[in-house]
Amino acid sequence: MKDQRDGVRRRPVSTRRAVLLLLTFAGCDSALDWEPDFTLSPPSGASCGAGWGGGPSSVSSFQYVCPTPESDAGLPLDASALDYLVPGSDPACALGIYLAVEGIPTVAVGEPFQLEYDEAEWGDAAAPMLPVEPAVATLARSSEAGVALLQPGYLAFFARQGSQVFDVTHVLARAATSLGLLSGLPGGPSLGVLPDAGVITYQATVGSSAQLLAYPQADDGTLLGGAVTCTFASSDPQVLAVQAEGVVAHLAPLAAGEATLTAACGGMQAMAVVSVTGTAANVDAAAADARDDAGTLDDAGTPEDSATDARTDTVEGPDAATLDAEVEQ
Amino acid sequence: MNLAGVAPIAVLAMLLASGCSSGSPPPALTITAASYPPLGGLASSTASVPVGIALELLATPTGFGSTEAIALRVDDPTRASISQMATDDQFVLTGLAPGSTTLRGLVNGQEVISLDVEVPTQPAQP
Numbered sequence: 001m002k003d004q005r006d007g008v009r010r011r012p013v014s015t016r017r018a019v020l021l022l023l024t025f026a027g028c029d030s031a032l033d034w035e036p037d038f039t040l041s042p043p044s045g046a047s048c049g050a051g052w053g054g055g056p057s058s059v060s061s062f063q064y065v066c067p068t069p070e071s072d073a074g075l076p077l078d079a080s081a082l083d084y085l086v087p088g089s090d091p092a093c094a095l096g097i098y099l100a101v102e103g104i105p106t107v108a109v110g111e112p113f114q115l116e117y118d119e120a121e122w123g124d125a126a127a128p129m130l131p132v133e134p135a136v137a138t139l140a141r142s143s144e145a146g147v148a149l150l151q152p153g154y155l156a157f158f159a160r161q162g163s164q165v166f167d168v169t170h171v172l173a174r175a176a177t178s179l180g181l182l183s184g185l186p187g188g189p190s191l192g193v194l195p196d197a198g199v200i201t202y203q204a205t206v207g208s209s210a211q212l213l214a215y216p217q218a219d220d221g222t223l224l225g226g227a228v229t230c231t232f233a234s235s236d237p238q239v240l241a242v243q244a245e246g247v248v249a250h251l252a253p254l255a256a257g258e259a260t261l262t263a264a265c266g267g268m269q270a271m272a273v274v275s276v277t278g279t280a281a282n283v284d285a286a287a288a289d290a291r292d293d294a295g296t297l298d299d300a301g302t303p304e305d306s307a308t309d310a311r312t313d314t315v316e317g318p319d320a321a322t323l324d325a326e327v328e329q
Numbered sequence: 330m331n332l333a334g335v336a337p338i339a340v341l342a343m344l345l346a347s348g349c350s351s352g353s354p355p356p357a358l359t360i361t362a363a364s365y366p367p368l369g370g371l372a373s374s375t376a377s378v379p380v381g382i383a384l385e386l387l388a389t390p391t392g393f394g395s396t397e398a399i400a401l402r403v404d405d406p407t408r409a410s411i412s413q414m415a416t417d418d419q420f421v422l423t424g425l426a427p428g429s430t431t432l433r434g435l436v437n438g439q440e441v442i443s444l445d446v447e448v449p450t451q452p453a454q455p
Binding site: 104135136139152153154155156158161163164165166168170172174175218 | 367379382383385414423451454
């Protein structure tokens with residue numbers, strides 16, 4: 001099957017943008033009140049930035065490896081929205097927080113995450129990654145998805161080189177008590193933290209687009225990292241189309257009306273009531289905007305086979321509702 | 330130049346410099362914390378490493394020759410573990426199970442220091 005994203009040129013998440021994200025979020029909610037001391041690593045394992053400087057080498061660092069997005073479905077959205085959230089199954093990665101700050105990452109109890117250790121010295125990009133293992137094996141569970149901490153609290157991790165411990169760090173696990181929602185509101189330049197689990201309501205305009213992040217949170221609202229499986233569903237896909245990519249949902253308001261978006265992750269659920277206003281005129285305007293942004297898109301294509309196509313359908317007519325209503329269940 | 334009379338003076342100077350005078354400190358091993366874990370730490374004669382926490386230690390010998398072999402050991406390896414790090418004088422002490430044990434520092438096979446090690450459970454997370 002062809003990768004439906006082939007036609008979309010996406011800008012990588014940069015450190016600068018991650019910093020901007022942090023600045024954007026700062027003070028909005030305690031969800032971001034954590035202290036990651038890792039750098040973000042993409043699925044390829046390559047490092048995205050200079051790491052935590054506590055290791056024996058000035059550039060050695062622990063790397064928090066972000067899982068590959070679970071879905072490569074088409075994106076019925078303006079490509080610029082991809083700058084906000086990085087699709088995948090780990091909400092910490094979706095926000096790119098690890099790029100920007102140092103500290104101790106906070107993950108959900110029982111949810112897997114992956115660590116690597118980059119031993120690279122200056123100018124030695126080919127240095128191997130060192131294996132990282134929990135300092136107390138009985139307090140963690142290892143699987144293909146990574147390591148999950150079995151109880152709340154800190155756990156040390158060792159980067160080993162043979163029998164020696166090369167470097168040490170700690171990860172904090174906390175119990176997830178509810179599901180938080182973080183949304184890129186249509187038409188707004190910044191993301192907003194939606195209220196805690198429960199029903200929230202916000203307005204959307206036909207032809208606009210938005211992203212929504214579902215994340216496990218501790219009882220004080222702290223966002224918890226670790227890979228989780230989420231589903232998103234729209235009560236009326238003809239009003240609000242939803243496509244899921246891990247913990248990120250792409251929303252496309254298609255027609256005036258009201259739809260309830262339900263997010264479910266790890267046995268927790270949160271809902272958002274989306275009130276969609278506007279008419280086809282909005283759709284036409286959105287289509288015009290899309291044409292203006294064509295420089296960021298590689299392939300307008302035909303409606304049948306690409307993400308760009310789905311996006312085009314979304315802004316061209318009501319039939320798109322059925323095309324874009326593939327909700328991960 | 331006649332060096333015949335110089336050598337004994339140089340040897341004496343070396344002996345003095347190497348701590349052979351009566352004023353030199355006795356051989357000792359100083360253990361200091363080399364990291365700041367989120368919990369626990371090292372006090373004057375006690376180390377606290379809650380279960381799951383790792384504390385990096387630096388062991389610095391003084392008053393020995395130039396070929397010290399430093400080793401740290403714990404009496405009860407079910408309570409805490411000690412691992413060698415990348416350099417000979419760096420170690421990491423890890424809390425494994427609640428209780429207490431003793432950390433012993435050895436230089437050239439001879440015990441020169443001991444520390445009480447407390448391994449508490451971690452406080453409940455908020």
